[in-house]
Amino acid sequence: MGKNEEYKRRPTKEKIKASLIEQLSIKNANVAHFRDMIFDYLELYSIKKSLQNDIKKRGVSYETTSANGYKITKQNQSVKDLVAVEKQMQSMLKEMGLTTDAPTGVEKADEDL
Secondary structure (H helix, E strand, O other): OOHHHHHHHOOOOOHHHHHHHHHHOOOOOHHHHHHHHHHHHHHHHHHHHHHHHHHHHOOOEEEEEEOOOOEEEEEHHHHHHHHHHHHHHHHHHHOOOOOOOOOOOOOOOOOOO
8 A cells, every 4th residue: 555545544543542652652651641541532533433424414504393393404513512522632632742743752853944
């Protein structure tokens, strides 16, 4: 598989877990509290995927019938929930000192220097 093909596929939960644990190890921060947070992060990842699937299925808004029997358009709550879940996921990464920019946990050098 070429490198470009690899980027087209989403990583699995197991690859994400391995990457996060590797980053913790490199930072000498592979401690029980952070490992537990990784499991919480992966639970949020599953919730995120479910919310994304609901949005794909029903859209950002959807039509339904009100209690009075009228057709109404409602905003899909999954959109707001998705934003909240993603924000919490980012907060957890920040608390653990992990980043998606440097997957090995090593700071990127500024090429302009």
